[in-house]
Amino acid sequence: MDAVPEPHTGWTFLTNHARVLAVIADDPTSRIRDIAARCRLTERAVQKIVADLEGSGYLTHTRQGRSNAYQITAGTLLRHPADSGMTVAGLLLLFAQHDAEHTDGFPH
Numbered sequence: 001m002d003a004v005p006e007p008h009t010g011w012t013f014l015t016n017h018a019r020v021l022a023v024i025a026d027d028p029t030s031r032i033r034d035i036a037a038r039c040r041l042t043e044r045a046v047q048k049i050v051a052d053l054e055g056s057g058y059l060t061h062t063r064q065g066r067s068n069a070y071q072i073t074a075g076t077l078l079r080h081p082a083d084s085g086m087t088v089a090g091l092l093l094l095f096a097q098h099d100a101e102h103t104d105g106f107p108h
Contacts (some may be wrong), residue, residue, distance in 0.1 A: 016041060018091070020049045021058065021072065025092045028070045056086055 002098050014022075019039040023030055030038075030051035036046045053059040067107040102108075 016045065017049050020046055021053060022092065022095050024059065025072055026071045026093070028072075029064070029067060032071075047093065057065070071107065 003021050016039060020035055023035045032043050032046050032050070036043045050059065054061065058073055059070055060073065061070045062071065072088060074087060076088045078086045078088065078091065
């Protein structure tokens with residue numbers, strides 16, 4: 001049974017889909033349970049998000065034994081018209097740059 005994540009009120013900048021995609025980009029062999037824990041979502045919610053991402057062509061998976069290995073389709077364009085021309089790879093690059101700049105807790 002899924003553990004209930006901490007409640008959150010208010011709005012956030014990132015969608016749950018973006019969070020899940022970022023975790024998978026960080027570790028393509030992440031288990032649903034681990035993705036859920038990092039994103040503070042239920043496993044059921046992560047399963048649905050992964051299915052959404054796969055159904056829209058942003059993600060594929062292959063079985064590796066009893067686990068999945070995910071592959072992000074980097075050239076896929078983001079869906080919102082305001083993001084016209086931005087690819088998944090471009091979005092993930094922003095996350096990677098942020099992480100690189102904040103590895104010691106301070107922006108460079």
